[in-house]
Amino acid sequence: MKQAMKSIHQSIILAGLLLMIPLQGCQDLLEKKPLGQLTSDNFFQNETHALWATNAVYNLLRNWEVHVFSYIGMTDIVSDDADKGSTPNDANFLLEIDDFTYDAGNLAMSTVWSGYFRGIYRANLAIDNIPNIDMNENLKARYIAENKFLRAYFYFTLVRWFGDLPLILKPLTPDEYKQPRVPAADVYAAIIQDLQDAADVLPDAYPATETGRATRGAANAYLAKVYLTIGDFGKAEEFAMKVINSGVYGLFPDYAKLFLPEGENSIESVFEVQSTALDIGGAGSQYNEVQGVRGVPNLGWGFNRPSDDLIAEFERGDPRRDATILYVGEVLPDGSAYVQDNPEIVGERYNQKAWVPEHTGGNGNGPGNIRLFRYAEVLLIAAEALNENGNTAQALTYLNMVRARARGGKAVLPDVTLTDKSTLRNAIWHERRVELGMEQHRWFDLLRQGRADQVMAKLKPKFTAGKNELFPIPQSEIDLSGGQMTQNPGY
Numbered sequence: 001m002k003q004a005m006k007s008i009h010q011s012i013i014l015a016g017l018l019l020m021i022p023l024q025g026c027q028d029l030l031e032k033k034p035l036g037q038l039t040s041d042n043f044f045q046n047e048t049h050a051l052w053a054t055n056a057v058y059n060l061l062r063n064w065e066v067h068v069f070s071y072i073g074m075t076d077i078v079s080d081d082a083d084k085g086s087t088p089n090d091a092n093f094l095l096e097i098d099d100f101t102y103d104a105g106n107l108a109m110s111t112v113w114s115g116y117f118r119g120i121y122r123a124n125l126a127i128d129n130i131p132n133i134d135m136n137e138n139l140k141a142r143y144i145a146e147n148k149f150l151r152a153y154f155y156f157t158l159v160r161w162f163g164d165l166p167l168i169l170k171p172l173t174p175d176e177y178k179q180p181r182v183p184a185a186d187v188y189a190a191i192i193q194d195l196q197d198a199a200d201v202l203p204d205a206y207p208a209t210e211t212g213r214a215t216r217g218a219a220n221a222y223l224a225k226v227y228l229t230i231g232d233f234g235k236a237e238e239f240a241m242k243v244i245n246s247g248v249y250g251l252f253p254d255y256a257k258l259f260l261p262e263g264e265n266s267i268e269s270v271f272e273v274q275s276t277a278l279d280i281g282g283a284g285s286q287y288n289e290v291q292g293v294r295g296v297p298n299l300g301w302g303f304n305r306p307s308d309d310l311i312a313e314f315e316r317g318d319p320r321r322d323a324t325i326l327y328v329g330e331v332l333p334d335g336s337a338y339v340q341d342n343p344e345i346v347g348e349r350y351n352q353k354a355w356v357p358e359h360t361g362g363n364g365n366g367p368g369n370i371r372l373f374r375y376a377e378v379l380l381i382a383a384e385a386l387n388e389n390g391n392t393a394q395a396l397t398y399l400n401m402v403r404a405r406a407r408g409g410k411a412v413l414p415d416v417t418l419t420d421k422s423t424l425r426n427a428i429w430h431e432r433r434v435e436l437g438m439e440q441h442r443w444f445d446l447l448r449q450g451r452a453d454q455v456m457a458k459l460k461p462k463f464t465a466g467k468n469e470l471f472p473i474p475q476s477e478i479d480l481s482g483g484q485m486t487q488n489p490g491y
Contacts, residue, residue: 044129053126054143057119057150061273062285065115067370069290070108072304073097074161075440080459085305086294087344100462104472104491113474116154123151124171145201149214152194156226159187160444163470163488180484188230195223204248211265212274217243221270221373224381229448237385240378249375251405256323259353260333264369273370277359288366291354294345297337300363304351306438309459314434317412324437326352351438376402376435384428392419399428402435
């Protein structure tokens with residue numbers, strides 16, 4: 001039943017994408033479309049159009065330019081959690097990221113810039129046009145809130161990568177296409193406003209047929225994370241506690257199974273990208289493929305290799321290490337085969353959290369949901385904020401809840417009893433790394449903690465403080481702006 005509902009949801013999203021495509025076409029071509037075909041002139045006329053427009057924004061979350069190759073490079077591979085992986089000469093643009101030798105012409109930067117701003121563009125269209133539709137007012141408000149949540153998500157990722165950004169909160173006319181960057185603080189203010197607007201309207205949950213849509217809990221969780229990122233620990237605590245006190249979420253009992261199909265959309269899921277492998281395709285993603293076992297049995301690409309440094313971070317006996325890393329000779333999580341050695345790969349191992357079982361349509365049709373926000377992270381945000389705010393006892397409660405689930409009844413990972421603020425802070429940061437390892441959080445954590453220089457300089461001698469904390473604005477965007485858009489320092 002779950003898979004059937006998931007398939008229905010993804011088919012709707014795919015239909016939304018296909019029917020939104022004409023909105024981006026050239027105006028003179030649109031004017032020549034046959035009668036009865038959707039164009040920018042006759043779209044946003046009814047409730048169904050509002051649904052399609054909203055689904056078209058969700059659809060991008062599975063897109064190559066949003067959550068696949070470049071995204072993994074600019075989150076995991078750039079950090080101390082992972083190396084490029086694959087074979088030595090494969091995807092040199094990711095090797096440049098791994099080694100901090102990239103420049104403004106690197107493919108990854110232009111890829112995500114295009115993908116995330118396309119998401120913002122679609123959300124802006126929906127937010128601008130849905131209010132004019134004659135439809136159920138509650139549903140109208142919800143669709144607008146969903147689009148604001150998604151716009152905030154796209155901007156939150158971009159601002160942490162690039163710093164100052166063009167802030168575009170409405171569809172642009174042709175004479176407005178060249179936009180300057182505004183200070184990152186203004187971008188964060190817009191993100192917070194969008195998430196607050198969303199939290200005021202979104203429901204706590206949806207019927208099973210609408211699984212995967214943004215909820216009030218997701219909006220509040222992202223507010224907590226945004227405030228943690230900008231160092232407002234009072235607000236981070238406030239919004240993390242809203243999620244905790246809602247009673248909607250909990251920890252999935254088995255960490256090792258959390259990343260298998262049975263753990264998708266579980267009680268721990270705050271927000272995850274919905275993917276499924278349909279016979280007709282179109283509802284999966286390549287997130288799993290690019291990180292899959294390179295060679296028999298999975299025929300993946302083998303990128304995003306868990307690093308030696310990450311492995312060393314796990315405490316002795318921590319079951320999360322084996323749930324995170326897939327080794328040569330290890331039996332696959334479904335017991336179907338074992339990982340065979342690929343002699344072309346040095347230090348071969350894989351991100352087990354991205355593994356998926358055999359499915360229809362080939363690896364490019366990956367059915368694995370992408371976990372963007374788990375309840376465990378909410379607990380760790382609360383623990384970190386509470387510690388900074390002087391409430392050590394409650395911070396320890398939430399920290400130890402995460403550790404208790406991880407130990408799974410084994411005599412490992414004893415409760416933390418530290419009371420010194422600085423020492424406990426480091427313990428919480430450690431816990432974030434091993435709990436969320438290979439889930440694309442580590443780089444952003446190092447940045448907000450102000451430790452990128454300290455941590456990366458030991459591992460990557462070409463890391464340059466004052467430069468590599470931000471990625472360069474794609475040179476193509478600077479060229480197109482006619483000089484209005486400036487470059488980040490050092491590039």
